[in-house]
Amino acid sequence: MNAHYSILIQWSEEDQAYIASLPEFGPYALTHGATYEEALKNGQEALDLLMDETLPLPHPQTFDVNHRKVG
DSSP states (O other): OOOOOOOEEEEETTTTEEEEEOGGGOTTOEEEESSHHHHHHHHHHHHHHHHHHOSSOOOOOOOOGGGOOOO
C-alpha cells in the first residue's frame, strides 16, 4: 500500500535513544533505536504493522508550506 504517513524522530535525553513516533496513529505509537537509522528502521516496521492491523486507517498528515511553523 502506498500511504504517506509521518515518522517523527527525536533524541530523548531521558532514554538516551532516538524515539520514532507515528503521529497519525496516536500518542502511544512509538518505537526507538540507539541510532537515528535504527529508529527509522524500527519506525518503518511499526508503521507496516499498524497499517496491517488498524481499520479504518487514519488520514495521513501533510506538509503545507504556507502554514509551517518554526519553533
